[in-house]
Amino acid sequence: MGKKTMTVRKRIDVSGIVQGVGFRPHVYRLAHRYCLSGQVRNTVAGVTVEVQGESGAIKQFVRSLEEEAPPLAQVTGVFVADLECKAENGFHIVNSPQGGRVDTLIAPDIATCSDCLHELFDPADRRYGYPFINCTNCGPRFTILGHIPYDRPNTSMAAFTMCATCQAEYDNPLDRRFHAQPNACWECGPMLALLDSEGEQVVRDPLEETIALLKTGRIVAIKGLGGFHLAVDATNTEAVKELRRRKKRFEKPFAVMVASSHDAEEFCVVGLKDRVLLESPQRPIVLLKARSGSGLSDAIAPCNPELGIFLPYTPVQHLLFAHGQFRALVMTSANLSEEPICVDNEEAVGRLHSIADFFLVHNRDIRLRCDDSVVRSVQGRTTILRRSRGYVPAPIALKDELPAILAVGGELKNAICLTKGRNAFLGQHVGDLENLAAYSFFRESIAHLKNILQIEPEAIAYDLHPGYLSTQWTLQQKAVRTIGVQHHHAHVASCMAENHLSGPVIGVVLDGTGYGTDAQIWGGEILVADFRDFRRAAHLEYVPMPGAVQAIREPWRMAVAHLLHADPDCFEQNCRFLKTLPRERIDIARQMAARQVRSPLTSSCGRLFDAVAALIGLRTHVSFEAQAAMELEACCEDAVEDSPYTLTIRKEDDCFSIGTARLFQEILDDLYEGVPKGTISLRFHKGLIAVFANLVQQISRETGIRQVCLSGGCFLNLRLSVGLEEKLKLLGFKVFTQSQVPPGDGGLGLGQAVIAAHHIHQGL
Numbered sequence: 124m125g126k127k128t129m130t131v132r133k134r135i136d137v138s139g140i141v142q143g144v145g146f147r148p149h150v151y152r153l154a155h156r157y158c159l160s161g162q163v164r165n166t167v168a169g170v171t172v173e174v175q176g177e178s179g180a181i182k183q184f185v186r187s188l189e190e191e192a193p194p195l196a197q198v199t200g201v202f203v204a205d206l207e208c209k210a211e212n213g214f215h216i217v218n219s220p221q222g223g224r225v226d227t228l229i230a231p232d233i234a235t236c237s238d239c240l241h242e243l244f245d246p247a248d249r250r251y252g253y254p255f256i257n258c259t260n261c262g263p264r265f266t267i268l269g270h271i272p273y274d275r276p277n278t279s280m281a282a283f284t285m286c287a288t289c290q291a292e293y294d295n296p297l298d299r300r301f302h303a304q305p306n307a308c309w310e311c312g313p314m315l316a317l318l319d320s321e322g323e324q325v326v327r328d329p330l331e332e333t334i335a336l337l338k339t340g341r342i343v344a345i346k347g348l349g350g351f352h353l354a355v356d357a358t359n360t361e362a363v364k365e366l367r368r369r370k371k372r373f374e375k376p377f378a379v380m381v382a383s384s385h386d387a388e389e390f391c392v393v394g395l396k397d398r399v400l401l402e403s404p405q406r407p408i409v410l411l412k413a414r415s416g417s418g419l420s421d422a423i424a425p426c427n428p429e430l431g432i433f434l435p436y437t438p439v440q441h442l443l444f445a446h447g448q449f450r451a452l453v454m455t456s457a458n459l460s461e462e463p464i465c466v467d468n469e470e471a472v473g474r475l476h477s478i479a480d481f482f483l484v485h486n487r488d489i490r491l492r493c494d495d496s497v498v499r500s501v502q503g504r505t506t507i508l509r510r511s512r513g514y515v516p517a518p519i520a521l522k523d524e525l526p527a528i529l530a531v532g533g534e535l536k537n538a539i540c541l542t543k544g545r546n547a548f549l550g551q552h553v554g555d556l557e558n559l560a561a562y563s564f565f566r567e568s569i570a571h572l573k574n575i576l577q578i579e580p581e582a583i584a585y586d587l588h589p590g591y592l593s594t595q596w597t598l599q600q601k602a603v604r605t606i607g608v609q610h611h612h613a614h615v616a617s618c619m620a621e622n623h624l625s626g627p628v629i630g631v632v633l634d635g636t637g638y639g640t641d642a643q644i645w646g647g648e649i650l651v652a653d654f655r656d657f658r659r660a661a662h663l664e665y666v667p668m669p670g671a672v673q674a675i676r677e678p679w680r681m682a683v684a685h686l687l688h689a690d691p692d693c694f695e696q697n698c699r700f701l702k703t704l705p706r707e708r709i710d711i712a713r714q715m716a717a718r719q720v721r722s723p724l725t726s727s728c729g730r731l732f733d734a735v736a737a738l739i740g741l742r743t744h745v746s747f748e749a750q751a752a753m754e755l756e757a758c759c760e761d762a763v764e765d766s767p768y769t770l771t772i773r774k775e776d777d778c779f780s781i782g783t784a785r786l787f788q789e790i791l792d793d794l795y796e797g798v799p800k801g802t803i804s805l806r807f808h809k810g811l812i813a814v815f816a817n818l819v820q821q822i823s824r825e826t827g828i829r830q831v832c833l834s835g836g837c838f839l840n841l842r843l844s845v846g847l848e849e850k851l852k853l854l855g856f857k858v859f860t861q862s863q864v865p866p867g868d869g870g871l872g873l874g875q876a877v878i879a880a881h882h883i884h885q886g887l
Contacts (some may be wrong), residue, residue, distance in 0.1 A: 134203070162216070266512075280304055360421065413578070497516055627830075675748075
């Protein structure tokens with residue numbers, strides 16, 4: 124006779140991304156599989172399950188909760204407690220309670236799944252062609268959510284009452300749309316409309332008319348998940364140029380949407396990892412090497428060997444490609460340059476009527492704007508350049524439990540960060556805080572993330588630069604402690620936190636601008652750091668920036684400063700670069716640099732790239748950040764003569780200084796000899812790699828540290844980042860990079876937050 128199993132009742136609390144991802148239907152099906160009674164509900168902490176039945180069956184149930192979780196779920200904890208048995212029948216899903224501390228995690232917006240796509244294009248399906256088809260495995264989440272729990276009344280879908288058929292699906296635990304909060308159909312859900320540039324509705328089929336407009340070269344603003352795109356036919360050069368003119372985005376590359384990864388191969392080189400990224404549920408923009416002669420307009424990415432390619436992620440986008448048979452569409456953020464993306468219909472018409480000819484809109488509100496994410500594959504791993512739609516607000520797992528900290532990031536590529544327990548939540552890409560609209564979005568993102576996570580920070584971490592709007596906002600918050608964090612220390616800490624390091628580490632941080640502890644502009648740094656503190660161990664020597672911020676927009680100014688520092692006599696020699704600009708402008712810049720008039724000192728690696736790019740004739744003026752540096756990397760070519768240029772090293776007090784005078788003398792010599800630009804670029808990159816690897820070795824001998832973190836925007840340069848990483852690994856170092864957050868300023872908030880948290884822990 125077999126052993127009888129005891130009937131027991133258990134409470135099971137499940138934490139993680141378990142709302143809006145089909146987790147309760149998963150629980151329901153498991154309960155029926157194991158013949159258990161009880162209930163499941165969303166809570167402010169995640170999902171709570173009560174089950175009653177044979178103890179062996181409950182053990183199997185608990186094991187299956189995580190092992191068989193839905194594909195979009197991320198279970199971070201399962202906690203089981205005993206309860207008293209009670210009389211009940213069946214297993215039920217009950218309403219979520221309101222109030223209390225919020226600990227649940229919210230899923231990002233997810234691309235339309237294959238099941239929904241099958242229905243979308245099935246003439247026999249009741250949702251055939253419906254532009255807002257979704258289920259528990261796909262669709263909007265973060266951008267429609269007002270507050271948690273993630274239930275329909277707390278989303279922008281509250282405005283739409285489900286029809287009887289949709290309600291039946293929603294209530295059926297065996298249906299794929301069971302408790303899918305955005306569930307809707309032609310009868311009861313959001314609808315498309317087409318507006319002209321004055322906001323008047325066009326009384327024709329919105330989708331068919333949009334396709335016709337795009338085919339005739341018109342510019343259409345299309346409302347998506349987290350905002351609007353400006354769309355044109357990517358094979359129509361005149362349309363692309365007109366979009367540039369109206370948008371005032373004269374050279375910065377546009378993103379291109381194609382129907383499939385197979386179609387992407389027509390235009391770009393697509394590796395295995397690239398294909399995985401393109402087809403992932405996040406659907407980011409993926410940077411890929413462009414093929415020549417593909418038929419795309421050259422105006423999409425002038426002077427750039429890469430294209431930003433992404434695939435459709437909303438039903439509307441899939442319908443456009445299926446019915447329009449487009450080879451590719453430019454899909455760029457709907458804004459004027461440097462402004463936040465538009466999300467509201469009236470806002471879009473008001474702000475974009477001078478850019479877009481028509482507007483394809485819908486009546487489902489976007490609760491928070493969220494731009495497209497941008498990634499690239501580097502040696503089989505992902506590097507995130509812009510972390511936003513598809514990734515936010517999924518957390519970064521931390522090694523230690525931290526207090527609640529709000530970090531406000533920097534000025535450029537701003538993204539905030541909130542810590543809670545062992546999770547760090549990065550907000551979506553805000554952009555550059557250069558105008559009132561961006562500043563308002565910055566404050567809006569803070570309020571929204573605090574609201575949906577129910578976090579009241581113990582402290583706010585900010586950058587030391589007094590001119591940053593994020594810093595100024597922080598210092599106005601008198602009711603909470605504020606902690607200033609040095610820019611490059613935050614970069615190192617961001618890399619450490621992502622890789623679960625405690626330190627100390629040697630941090631190589633190369634970027635464009637960061638406020639130093641000596642009130643100078645840093646950017647070519649090696650730090651010895653942990654979360655508590657840092658020591659500046661090496662840096663590029665200071666040179667003046669004639670014209671200050673103007674030197675960023677006009678790289679020739681940095682070339683003048685470096686030439687003046689390297690060889691003042693060269694201005695009287697036959698330097699090709701000097702002939703491209705009026706002599707009086709060069710003389711004024713020389714005098715400003717020599718007298719340090721409106722010429723702050725900088726150790727920036729980004730400005731060094733600018734100077735070299737200008738000197739060899741690539742770019743004297745830029746229209747977007749890092750343009751000169753990108754073109755210097757792009758022209759780099761392997762050559763027979765590839766010995767590195769010389770950057771000298773000397774020690775001052777306890778810090779190494781990297782001299783650039785010899786570097787520029789050697790570049791001038793090569794220019795006089797007619798050496799190609801590609802070879803000069805190669806020798807420059809190799810020189811940087813050699814000097815920083817050399818210094819890491821010397822600092823390691825002094826400190827005994829063998830862990831190296833690479834961070835900062837310059838490491839988006841593949842020639843530099845891959846070359847230095849490989850060199851250091853050959854020297855026996857453990858090298859850490861970033862793949863979950865951007866190495867540039869978009870990841871700054873994570874570093875600020877963990878540094879501030881450790882200050883609080885240690886009573887500093």
